[in-house]
Amino acid sequence: MLQAAPSPAESMAVPDAALLLVAEDIAKSYGGVQALKGVSLAVRPGEVHGLVGANGAGKSTLIRILAGLTQPDRGRIAVDGELVAISAPQRAADLGMTFIHQELAFVPGMTVLQNIMLGLPKRRRFGMVDWRAIAREVEPVARRVGLAAPLFSGVKGLSVAEKWLINICRALVRKARLIVMDEPTASLSATEAETLLRIVEDLSRSGVAVLYVSHRLDEILRLCQRVTAFRDGRSVATLQGADLTRSSLVEAIVGGAVEHLEKPVGNAQSDEVVLAVSGLTRSPRVRDVSLALHRGEVLGIGGLVGAGRTELVRLVYGADRPDAGTMRLEGRPFAPRRPTDAVKAGFGLVPEERRSEGLVLTKSVAFNLHLSSLSRIVSGNLLPLVSAGRQRTLSNEMIRDLAIRTPDRHVPVGRLSGGNQQKVVIGRWLLRRPKILILDEPTRGVDIGARGEIHRLIRDLARQGMAVLVVSSEPDELPDLCDRVLVMAEGRIVRELTGSALTRNAIIEASYAEGRNAGDPRP
Template sequence: MAPTPYLELKDICKDFSGVRALDGANLSVAPGEIRCLVGENGSGKSTLIKIVAGVVHHDSGEIRIDGHSFSRLHPIDAIREGIQVIFQDFSLFPNLTVAENMAMNTLLAERRRLVTRRRIRDIAGEALSRLGVELDPEALVEDLPVASKQLVAIGRALLQNARLIIMDEPTAALTRPEVRRLLEIIRALKERNIATLFVSHKLDEVMDVSEQITVLRNGRVVADEPRAAFDAARLVFCMTGRRIAQARRSAVPERTDTPLLSLRHLSRKGSFRDVSFDLWPGEILGVTGLLGSGRTELALALFGMEPATEGEIRIEGREVSIRSIHDALRNGIGYVPEDRLTEGLFLSKSLADNAAAGTARDLAGRLGLLPPRAVLRFGEAWIRRLRIAAPSASVPVRNLSGGNQQRVVLARWIALAPKVLVLNGPTVGVDIGSKSEIHAILEDLAAKGMGILIMSDDIPEVLHNCNRILLMKRGRIVEEFDGAATDENELARKLAG
């Protein structure tokens, strides 16, 4: 006999300005259950989470929590019923300590006028005890690694007598060992009868941790079955409605006499050292390594943001000095950052403005003014070329899904026609369908002679897209792999070893 659901959503509908985000969606979570919610960007996942959290009110349908029906759910109702949501940014106070962040909600609920340091430490100690982890309660949150910040958010949730913890893309910025630790914590929560709703684009993690999987597509639940009913191919088909090939990159570029990019003994104190490799025209080269391996710092050095202090960089055989972003651009190097929201986009600006940001000088008129119509036409052209899902080029880029935002960032750099394009985590937070299409864009750029450098710890991504893969550890390249001759288990073992 199936357990009585703790949370039940029945026939939930929600419209935003005439656009249907949820269309009769159903979801149930039993006590102690680990359920995964998956779907492409724009499928309705975020809207569903916000409705459960009481942040957004549904238009129709029924919400039941622990047997109680709610016609209108407010955030305080969700919290009182034991629902805690951990969003991607964790909603922590970076300038406060671990203990202060953990104790904040409890202290507010107690409505104390005076608070002692001892009370704060006691509350934090209880949270850390429940988690079974060790963290310095006096450490500032802003100084913590991402995985530790996540533990602070989970610990704070447990103090509120959580019965259901919703984790929204919890592993987006975690290394593989940190992901394994998080999944262990989720299983430990299950032992205490605390349910988890795990929302992720990373299907290997979904398949690993879930007991039940709910798939959303275009606001509707298209599959809701036990984990055993899915394999990776069926899950992808349910999410996208189409078969997505996972074939590896077969095109091997013919090597010219001169590499497109050559690094010799490149070093930056405290970041990486003695890095040497060649990148050839038309090649997609992967650089992988755990957080702290030096791969991100190497990318920043190539783009002049954190310049190398020793070694040599050559572009098409010519030695160049890259001490600034201007130097990188002048020498034909483009850079797609890992965090598109804070580093890659002007969120309040339109799609067209973002796409044209790098080529504004070319679009300007005689007096140096930027004609709005020219910018709009430029944006519309890139919508067509990269198949960006947007009603028009004038839409604010913040309103686009993650996959479409990433295409806007790509449009900006492709428009500049760089010789070398460095991508740091090119599909972080991007759904499986958009990820496949972005990879196809990179394949097309390589076919036209561009050199592509992918920095990523996403093993399937580098295996399926890269001709060669370089493994970085402790700031050095320690091994090279043939992308076509390496399997996922071998690379994962080398990465973690």
């Protein structure tokens, strides 16, 4: 009989037929890099089973395999004790599994009811879809989860919480036996999150199993009967009962006991403050944030998904307006109304989503490099024209200086690797020579070689006097790269780490700070 692979904290005594889902010794590689090195997971009917781990531990890869979006290199999956091959998403649905990802599935132009019924067979009458009859069947499910939006209204303008309820409705209409939820409360307010948690508890009582993926340990401890921890592509523990505590979860995620170190004096390269932020707030994602960025410093912003890091960057960059708080740039008041104000003031931003927000993929490398510095390649006052010679010289110099691997500057940037695309976005701002460069997830989706090159580039820019703000979900990335790291949780800065206190484990431990301690910057 198939059994879940044992872990250091688990000895399964439940027979296989009583297990809804078993994944055993699952491994998966992408481009020669092992995302999963052997993970195992067993879910019982009606339980809320937590899945935790640091960013890059392998949680999302396993979910993609269970959803039929990718195939494992090895391992076995069983449902109700029977070995299965999940070759496509429809196969996962046929087995009773529904997946609600962070990027919620929606068609904006459809009604609430049409979105609930996406991908589901529909009752027909006289050859036409009978939406009235379908609505009568769906209405009790909508009431059960507390969905207040009228079924025949559009989804445009609905909150993230309402969209989550629509996805849960879809799962229940599909009669799912297992619902996988990936970071369900990351984008919700406290009130909305509480509503969702109560729904999860109700689902469990009614016999629906939930695989709950979250960085928020308070939620994990409240909801889950058992929790499996992933670390570095392996399942390292399954905790339950008296063993399921905050400290045991953090130790499983980190890989050892967490040391509480004294915070040493900061080591910024200059005492000159370039950017000072005081009490910056935009409810509910950024709450009373204060920080100082020094010239020649690499300042990191760490924390988990939904901690408010990107939202903070958007406020600093003028993409959003704060509800409260002030900023000063080189000692003068700074209140950008739009990103162009920040750019004119000397800011550059490398966004988290470089392909959709940072590049014009069909245009050439040279075109993308000069998007933010057209004035450097335009000549003539009365009839300004792009100087082909100046563009060629500057783009070739940047390609050489950043070691951008491209056949030539005319190649569409969409054909380059992720690392080289990132260098193009960075190079665009270097041509403009900003005072402050903000990088949101600078090495996401790049290979290890390009990662090292980007890190060296960032340090070189700081040595030249540029102030650099780095936002990263990778706790391994920040200690070697940054002079200081500010860790955010629940929209607040909860810890400042420098010197010997600036370690991977300390960043992870601070990221899981309890909500009642948010706002206290002390270790």
